Structures are given as structure tokens and as C-alpha cells.
Amino acid sequence: xxxxxxxxxxxxxxxxxxxxxxxxxxxxxxxxxxxxxxxxxxxxxxxxxxxxxxxxxxxxxxxxxxxxxxxxxxxxxxxxxxxxxxxxxxxxxxxxxxxxxxxxxxxxxxxxxxxxxxxxxxxxxxxxxxxxxxxxxxxxxxxxxxxxxxxxxxxxxxxxxxxxxxxxxxxxxxxxxxxxxxxxxxxxxxxxxxxxxxxxxxxxxxx
Amino acid sequence: xxxxxxxxxxxxxxxxxxxxxxxxxxxxxxxxxxxxxxxxxxxxxxxxxxxxxxxxxxxxxxxxxxxxxxxxxxxxxxxxxxxxxxxxxxxxxxxxxxxxxxxxxxxxxxxxxxxxxxxxxxxxxxxxxxxxxxxxxxxxxxxxxxxxxxxxxxxxxxxxxxxxxxxxxxxxxxxxxxxxxxxxxxxxxxxxxxxxxxxxxxxxxxx
Numbered sequence: 001x002x003x004x005x006x007x008x009x010x011x012x013x014x015x016x017x018x019x020x021x022x023x024x025x026x027x028x029x030x031x032x033x034x035x036x037x038x039x040x041x042x043x044x045x046x047x048x049x050x051x052x053x054x055x056x057x058x059x060x061x062x063x064x065x066x067x068x069x070x071x072x073x074x075x076x077x078x079x080x081x082x083x084x085x086x087x088x089x090x091x092x093x094x095x096x097x098x099x100x101x102x103x104x105x106x107x108x109x110x111x112x113x114x115x116x117x118x119x120x121x122x123x124x125x126x127x128x129x130x131x132x133x134x135x136x137x138x139x140x141x142x143x144x145x146x147x148x149x150x151x152x153x154x155x156x157x158x159x160x161x162x163x164x165x166x167x168x169x170x171x172x173x174x175x176x177x178x179x180x181x182x183x184x185x186x187x188x189x190x191x192x193x194x195x196x197x198x199x200x201x202x203x204x205x206x207x
Numbered sequence: 208x209x210x211x212x213x214x215x216x217x218x219x220x221x222x223x224x225x226x227x228x229x230x231x232x233x234x235x236x237x238x239x240x241x242x243x244x245x246x247x248x249x250x251x252x253x254x255x256x257x258x259x260x261x262x263x264x265x266x267x268x269x270x271x272x273x274x275x276x277x278x279x280x281x282x283x284x285x286x287x288x289x290x291x292x293x294x295x296x297x298x299x300x301x302x303x304x305x306x307x308x309x310x311x312x313x314x315x316x317x318x319x320x321x322x323x324x325x326x327x328x329x330x331x332x333x334x335x336x337x338x339x340x341x342x343x344x345x346x347x348x349x350x351x352x353x354x355x356x357x358x359x360x361x362x363x364x365x366x367x368x369x370x371x372x373x374x375x376x377x378x379x380x381x382x383x384x385x386x387x388x389x390x391x392x393x394x395x396x397x398x399x400x401x402x403x404x405x406x407x408x409x410x411x412x413x414x
Contacts, residue, residue, distance in 0.1 A: 058296065062299075062300070064296075066302070066310065069306050072279075073295060073296075089269050092271045093269070093271065095275070095279055095280070099272075099275050100257060100273065102310050103306075108315070117323075118325065137256065138256055
């Protein structure tokens with residue numbers, strides 16, 4: 001299995017976490033998505049329909065894009081170390097949480113979207129704070145050590161990289177103490193730590 | 208089951224389609240999401256974490272938000288009239304397609320996002336055309352009568368309301384003949400037709 005990934009991409013980070021959590025070996029292929037020539041090369045256009053990361057290439061050559069679709073695939077294909085509970089209503093609540101991040105936060109604060117506004121920095125900060133307000137309110141109600149009680153779920157896979165985005169984009173994260181408490185707990189999980197940008201082969205030696 | 212819905216909301220439309228396609232009876236509760244007082248009322252904040260539609264309220268009182276999470280729940284809970292194939296790789300490709308719309312197009316062209324730019328009309332048109340270019344290229348390669356060959360899938364559930372968004376926001380839809388051909392085929396499906404805005408109880412009698 002091959003993962004086309006960029007170290008700082010929060011969507012790639014989600015997939016790396018799931019791969020680690022399920023002990024799936026994979027080859028890391030770094031794509032510098034900030035480089036327009038590489039992003040829009042004929043070669044990469046053949047791999048990614050959207051010229052974005054992550055893309056998971058399966059042993060049969062199939063290429064799957066969109067982190068949510070990849071995470072769902074991995075969960076179904078490799079049911080050991082599950083990231084969803086069996087109860088369908090609880091599973092739906094976790095997916096609901098993931099989608100608040102996946103469709104309600106990350107796309108809006110994506111740099112290539114923000115660049116199309118006259119105020120990219122404020123834009124990214126705004127949509128992070130907007131989303132974290134919702135997540136904080138929700139986590140106060142439902143969280144334990146992790147997002148949904150004391151078991152690690154897909155919600156944690158999506159939360160952890162987004163907190164990093166919040167800091168990167170200057171969101172005032174101190175407003176969200178429950179988010180930060182859970183995030184601190186997630187940092188201690190080996191599979192989550194191995195997935196962070198600093199541990200990727202394309203992480204710049206000197207930033 | 209209760210669906211909190213707004214007639215023109217494309218995300219509500221997706222869920223209405225799945226409910227119809229699976230012959231699930233539900234009570235329609237209209238929420239005028241354009242009215243800030245209703246949207247942010249204490250009453251609606253108790254129902255929707257994000258103050259948005261759609262929300263599916265289950266018979267046990269659980270409330271599920273985010274259309275993708277709701278559609279996945281309905282597919283798993285009511286496996287008759289499936290919207291995904293059994294093969295996990297094909298299923299992943301369909302989810303990949305759905306997410307290009309769900310996280311890559313609709314959130315960007317949502318009016319409450321566009322209003323935060325100085326050029327909301329151009330913004331909505333741009334992100335629709337941006338996304339449809341990707342979808343058209345993909346559909347040329349994989350479509351039959353519907354998005355994925357000749358069987359109706361979740362991809363069709365997501366495509367059909369988005370085409371309506373494209374027209375509403377002034378996208379030049381003639382650039383996307385394969386999208387339009389499939390959309391014409393989908394209009395003929397009874398369950399899709401019943402889900403359209405004009406057939407909802409909150410559709411304004413005179414626009």
C-alpha cells in the first residue's frame with residue numbers, strides 16, 4: 001500500500017494515524033502540495049483526481065482519495081483495532097463529529113481556499129475558532145479521556161490534527177479547554193505521535 | 208423518525224433522497240435556516256449542535272447531524288435498496304466521489320460562508336465550477352446511465368442536488384455535459400423527484 005502524503009496536511013495526518021493504529025505497513029510518498037508544478041503535474045494528475053493529498057494506492061492499483069473515504073475503507077477492510085463502536089447510533093454520532101471537522105472546518109481554512117479571499121490569515125483563524133466553539137460545547141457533554149468517553153475512536157483521529165491547524169492559524173485555543181485536555185491525552189498515544197508532521201520523511205530539517 | 212430540513216438545502220435534499228429510496232417514513236420539520244432568529248433560537252440549538260440542517264431525530268430521541276453521517280447511518284441501519292456495492296474498493300471510490308461534493312464543494316459555496324467574502328456571487332459560482340470540472344472528468348471515465356455505471360448509488364444522491372446548486376449560483380453548467388446527462392436520468396427516478404425542493408411542504412407558494 002502507498003500513501004501519497006504531505007507532512008503538514010491535516011487530512012494526510014488523519015490517514016497516517018489510522019494506518020498506524022491498525023498496524024498497516026505502507027510506503028510513504030511525499031508530495032509537496034504547495035509546489036504548483038508538482039501538484040498539477042501530469043504525473044500527479046493521474047494519481048489524484050483533485051490534485052490533492054492524501055491518496056491511498058491499494059496493492060491492486062486502485063487509488064482512493066478524500067481522507068474520510070480512506071479512513072472508512074481502512075476501518076471496514078481491517079476491522080481489528082476498531083475506531084467505531086458496533087452500535088450504529090453511537091457510530092453515527094462519531095461520524096457526525098468527524099464531519100464537523102471534515103466538511104465544516106478543514107475545507108474552509110484550507111490555504112488554497114483562504115488565498116482567494118483578501119484576508120487569508122483572518123479567514124483561517126475565524127473558521128478554526130468557529131468550528132472549535134462547536135466541538136468544545138459537544139466535548140463538554142460527551143468526552144471522557146478521549147472525545148467519546150474513554151475509548152479511542154475516529155473522532156480522535158480527526159480532532160488531533162485539527163488542533164494543530166488551530167495553533168498554526170493563530171486561533172485562540174485557550175478558549176477550548178476540553179479540546180486541549182483531550183488533545184494532550186492523544187499526544188501520548190504512540191500511533192498518533194508517529195503520525196505527526198515532525199515524524200514524516202518530508203518534514204523539513206530546518207523550518 | 209423526524210427530519211429537520213429546509214427545502215432548498217442541498218444537504219437536506221440528500222437525506223430526503225435516501226429516506227425515500229429506502230421507503231422510510233418520516234415527519235418533515237421545516238427549519239427556515241435563513242432566518243437568524245430561528246437558526247440560533249435556544250430551541251433549535253438544543254436540536255442541532257451546529258445550528259444547521261439536516262438533523263435526523265431517531266425514535267429514541269438521538270439526533271444525528273451532517274448529511275454524510277446521516278446517509279451512512281441509514282445505509283447501515285436499512286440495508287434494503289442499497290446505495291453502496293458490497294465490494295469495499297468500489298464502495299471507497301463512491302465515498303471518494305461523495306466527499307468531493309460533501310467536503311470539497313458544498314461547504315465552500317454555502318451562502319453563510321460566501322457572505323464573509325466581498326464577492327459572494329462570484330465565490331459561489333467559482334467553487335461550483337471548480338468542483339464540477341473534477342466531477343465531469345471523473346464521470347467521463349466511470350459513468351453509465353448513472354454516476355457509477357448503471358446502478359443508482361450514493362454518488363447519485365450527492366450529485367443531483369449539487370447540480371441544482373450549480374444552476375442557482377450561476378455556474379456555466381454547459382461545460383459539464385456528462386454531469387447534465389446523468390442528472391437528466393436522475394430526474395426520472397421517483398424517489399429523487401419527490402426529494403426536490405418544489406415537493407417539500409416549506410417550498411414557498413410564490414417565489
